[in-house]
Amino acid sequence: MPPTVTTQPPLYDTADAVARIAAASRRTQQPQSRADLVSLAMGEPDFDTPQRVTEAAQASLGAGRTHYSPLLGEPLLREALAAKLAGIAQAPVSAADILITQGGTAGLAASILGIVNPGDKVVIPDPTYSLYGDLVAMAGGTVVPVPLAPDLHWDLDRLADALADAKLFVFCNPVNPTGIVHSREELEVLADLLDGTPTIVISDEAYADLDYTGRPFTSAISVEGLRERTLYCQTFSKSYAMTGWRVGYLWGPSPLIQASARVHNTFNGSVNTVVQDAALVAVESCAEDVARMRAAYEERREIMRAELTAIPGLTLSAPEGAFYQFPRYDLDLPSVEVVAALRTTYGVAVRPGSEFGAQGEHHLRLSYAAGPEAIVEGVRRLADGLAALR
Numbered sequence: 001m002p003p004t005v006t007t008q009p010p011l012y013d014t015a016d017a018v019a020r021i022a023a024a025s026r027r028t029q030q031p032q033s034r035a036d037l038v039s040l041a042m043g044e045p046d047f048d049t050p051q052r053v054t055e056a057a058q059a060s061l062g063a064g065r066t067h068y069s070p071l072l073g074e075p076l077l078r079e080a081l082a083a084k085l086a087g088i089a090q091a092p093v094s095a096a097d098i099l100i101t102q103g104g105t106a107g108l109a110a111s112i113l114g115i116v117n118p119g120d121k122v123v124i125p126d127p128t129y130s131l132y133g134d135l136v137a138m139a140g141g142t143v144v145p146v147p148l149a150p151d152l153h154w155d156l157d158r159l160a161d162a163l164a165d166a167k168l169f170v171f172c173n174p175v176n177p178t179g180i181v182h183s184r185e186e187l188e189v190l191a192d193l194l195d196g197t198p199t200i201v202i203s204d205e206a207y208a209d210l211d212y213t214g215r216p217f218t219s220a221i222s223v224e225g226l227r228e229r230t231l232y233c234q235t236f237s238k239s240y241a242m243t244g245w246r247v248g249y250l251w252g253p254s255p256l257i258q259a260s261a262r263v264h265n266t267f268n269g270s271v272n273t274v275v276q277d278a279a280l281v282a283v284e285s286c287a288e289d290v291a292r293m294r295a296a297y298e299e300r301r302e303i304m305r306a307e308l309t310a311i312p313g314l315t316l317s318a319p320e321g322a323f324y325q326f327p328r329y330d331l332d333l334p335s336v337e338v339v340a341a342l343r344t345t346y347g348v349a350v351r352p353g354s355e356f357g358a359q360g361e362h363h364l365r366l367s368y369a370a371g372p373e374a375i376v377e378g379v380r381r382l383a384d385g386l387a388a389l390r
């Protein structure tokens with residue numbers, strides 16, 4: 001007689017939202033690092049946080065600033081950010097419409113969960129930063145990925161089609177993973193496409209200070225027709241080498257900020273007081289540090305590009321901003337397999353292009369936030385690995 005099969009209910013019945021994220025997520029967990037591994041995988045500056053920021057945090061602790069901060073954030077920090085954004089937007093910016101967040105991640109989470117209802121259509125470029133799709137899945141929305149043009153900029157015809165009836169369009173500029181910078185002209189076309197629609201835009205400008213095009217960087221909030229519909233998402237992580245501090249901010253139309261604040265406060269309460277005191281010093285007096293690190297990344301970009309050009313079978317992206325190269329390779333192997341082989345056998349860690357969207361397949365994401373020696377050695381190992389996989 002066959003054994004009787006009884007279906008047991010799961011021991012711990014977790015939320016559908018968790019299953020939706022797991023089903024949608026393309027994110028790969030970085031395996032444990034090894035001493036002999038060269039990593040070009042991390043989107044993380046190898047610089048220390050500027051000293052005066054660290055000192056400000058120590059002074060704040062010494063002054064006993066260890067109590068709850070206001071729910072939208074410290075007033076002095078919000079005032080300083082409003083003044084900075086007014087310069088970028090070339091329009092009045094009220095500190096009342098700034099929400100300090102637990103890094104860019106929580107800013108994106110608060111804004112997406114504050115906007116998206118189950119079933120809502122959310123357009124994202126493909127490939128793009130992988131968190132957006134996961135957050136839309138968490139909210140129960142439907143992600144509509146729009147493949148990029150061959151030069152990795154937006155395919156405006158496809159974007160126009162996809163944006164019909166979209167509740168939200170989420171993008172980053174400069175772009176993780178492609179390193180592309182969207183120009184003022186592209187943003188103006190986006191404004192025209194959305195004219196007369198209620199579609200909301202989230203512009204994630206985490207890498208705004210890392211633009212090597214020689215043109216002034218164009219923020220979405222400086223473009224007429226986008227500003228009124230855009231939630232601007234920013235973080236201190238990249239510009240100020242403050243990834244571990246977990247501080248960022250949102251600015252946008254008051255009702256959208258109120259909605260985001262409701263979600264953010266429910267998840268996080270207020271943001272760490274000492275960290276906000278330190279962030280104020282970053283905004284007010286670290287412009288030279290930002291410029292110094294940016295200049296270093298620009299040099300590293302050249303080092304990486306020169307090393308990569310010598311590798312047969314790689315098509316390079318135009319690295320205009322952020323600190324990423326997104327080369328396409330000509331092997332008939334999925335990027336997760338290439339990445340696993342490079343890591344295990346050749347001792348170099350990079351990210352699979354498929355992590356950032358189906359169209360990212362057959363690409364690798366390399367970060368030049370690593371130091372120059374790591375870049376040269378890492379690309380040498382990449383070249384050996386790709387040659388052996390042929």
Ligand SMILES: Cc1ncc(COP(=O)(O)O)c(C=O)c1O
Nearest residue numbers: 043103104105172176206235237
């Ligand atoms: C485009 C983009 N936005 C947001 C973030 C998240 O930044 P944070 O460290 O502030 O959470 C990242 C981090 O890699 C990113 O690449």
